[in-house]
Amino acid sequence: MAFLVQTNTIDELPERLIGAVRVSHIELKSAIVPKLEPETP
Secondary structure, X not given: OEEEEOOOOHHHOOXXXXXXXXXXXXXXXXXXXXXXXXXXX
16 A cells, blocks of 8 residues: 555656555454544534
C-alpha cells in the first residue's frame, strides 16, 4: 500500500510518494473495530 501526492497540473510535477507499507500474513481473527465518536457540527 502506498500514499502518493497526486498532481493535477504540470506546475505541480513531479508527484511525490510520501509513504509505503508492506503487509503480509494478516490474521483477520485478531482484527478489532474501532469505536468512533459521532461527528459534531
